[in-house]
Amino acid sequence: MDKHGVDKCVIANINGVFYKNTQPANEELFRAIKPYRHRFIPFAVINPTYADWEHDLDVCRGGLEMSGVRLYPQYHDYEVTHPACIELVNAAREYKMAVAFSLRLVDGRQRSWLDVDRQLSLDDIASVVDKAPQARFIVLHALIGREKPATVTTLERADLVFDTIYGSGCGVAGPVAYDLAAAIRKYGKNRFAFGTAAPFRDYVSPFLRIEVMKEADDDTKRLIWAGNAQRILGIGRQGLAEALVETRDGGHGDNRSPEG
Amino acid sequence: MPGSTQLRLGRRQFLAGTCELAAGASLKDRAPGQARREAVQRYDFQGEIRRYRKIDAHNHLLSAPPRAVIEAADRLEIERLAISIPQGDQPGEFRASNDRVLKAMAEFPQRFLGQCFVNPAYPREAIEELLRCIGRGMVGLGELYTQVKIDDPLCYPLIEKCIELRIPILMHVRGDLGLLRKGHRLEAPATTSTPDDLAAIGRRYPEAIVIHAHIGGGGDWEYMCKRLRDVPSVYVDTSGSVTDEGMIEFAVRHLGASRLLFATDENFESGVGKILAADLTEEERRMIFRENFNRILKKRENRAD
DSSP states (O other), X not given: OTTTTBOOEEEOOTHHHHOSSOHHHHHHHHHHHGGXXXXXXXXXXXXXXXXXXXXXXXXXXXXXXXXXXXXXXXXXXXOTTOHHHHHHHHHHHXXXXXXXXXXXXXXXXXOOTTSOOOOOOHHHHHHHHXXXXXXXXXXETOOTTOSOHHHHHHHHHSEEEEESTTXXXXXXXXXXXXXXXXXXXXXXXXXXXXXXXTTTBOSSXXXXXXHTOTTSOXXXXXXXXXXXXXXXXXXXXXXXXXXHHHHOOSSSSSOBOOXX | OXXXXXXXXXXXXXXXXXXXXXXXXXXXXXXXXXXXXXXXXXXXXXXXXXXXXXXXXXXXXXXXXXXXXXXXXXXXXXXXXXXXXXXXXXXXXXXXXXXXXXXXXXXXXXXXXXXXXXXXXXXXXXXXXXHHHHHTTOOXXXXXXXXXXXXXXXXXXXXXXXXXXXXXXXXXXXBXXXXXXXXXXXXXXXXXXXHHHHHHHHHHOTTSEEEEOOTTSSBOHHHHHHHXXXXXXEEEEOOSSOOBTTHHHHHHHHHOGGGEEOOOTTOHHHHHHHXXXXXXXXXXXXXXXXXXXXXXXXXXXXXXX
16 A cells, blocks of 8 residues: 555455354454554445344444445345345444445456356446435446446436446446546546455556546546545545655655545 | 565455455554555556556457557557457458458558457358458457357368468457356357367467467456466467456466466556566566567567567
């Protein structure tokens, strides 16, 4: 993070995907990042179909100081419109926590025979937004451009950001990517937040996507690097102040991240 | 070198080591609060892009017109791009695709290297079209797509002609679970070539210059590299949307840097980024970005530097 100019990053414990009871994963994360708490923005992994998730969420927001919730319906085996999922999204809103949905963890083409054969789409996210319109959403591994027109209308109304993992800033996008400039024209410059998917993906490509984008002005790039994530996380510029004072030394012209 | 060793966590290490590995990542061994005060040499993204000369061994004119592709290449400092349009089952259709490539080559002669697409199911027409395209300055055959598997006898005359012409054959390959194991959902036609097919053809024609397309193009890249480890005549291009941490290092370890060809397959930033991010020597990066493919081009003394 220091070398690449990242001040803070959103982080969740991948072990939460595999635990039936996800709370130990959140406790592991809390312990692991404690010495570096000022650099990480922890998200709790919650399975709303498991017993006593309400208490877990309360602990995560309180004692474990988590800023958001990350959901994996495909791995925890429920539909995004399951009443418990909607209840969790609304509860997170009450706690002023953002809700992140990861549309996929692994490229389906290279999945293991042990892995699930299911990915979420932006249409799935729209169905959640319809039922919990006041929540704040982060869409991870978003692929823009394949969603239904009705989905676009719904997502435009939501307080939501997409990550830039599949965005292309050079004006040409392959079949598993989207043209970032075109997506900004479609959804607006307040809807995209820089993300890396580290440590699972290389830690250079995500930066290049923004670096080479000539279509975006400095203001738009500042929003992508940090501003939009700050808004959705509810931390504002002050929230990064402590880290920025000690880490900024030029580099990118403005602070980077938090990552999605 | 981009990324510290602490950041180089593969999925397997991460799962084995729990979140402490990831959370501690680049700040390991430092006292809390101390890390951010240390002088850290920032990664110069634009400088690293400019640092290496590059030839893209696998690209297309599919989702954007020629000028847009050139502009994208300029942003990543890619000097030349091998392009094809793998569309058209019928002879008239694949000829039309190649005509578009020839037109783009004429428009940007210093930038585009043409690759000739054919459907091997039409052996006579495919050979005729290959000779036409090579005669007009194209540098290779491909990207052969999913019409016919590469180890189908229908492909043999084409491969033998490419050996005679000393030109490479770029083959679309997928290593999906559904293709490698029966009983799993197929996401690609059953006639899609697999790493097993490439290995078979590499053994049958060790003198051929066969390029396995996109280890990052979806599919099990570990399987791909391990299957081809002892088939030294087969090259592998690094393109595709998959940028898994450790993928390039794994390929170098199993195949050697001399068998890897930088390519994007329309994924410009990640095509460059995954090579820059990989834990490689300067020499290995130069080989992958340009020298290996340039050496292939020299075999025909055709459009090499």
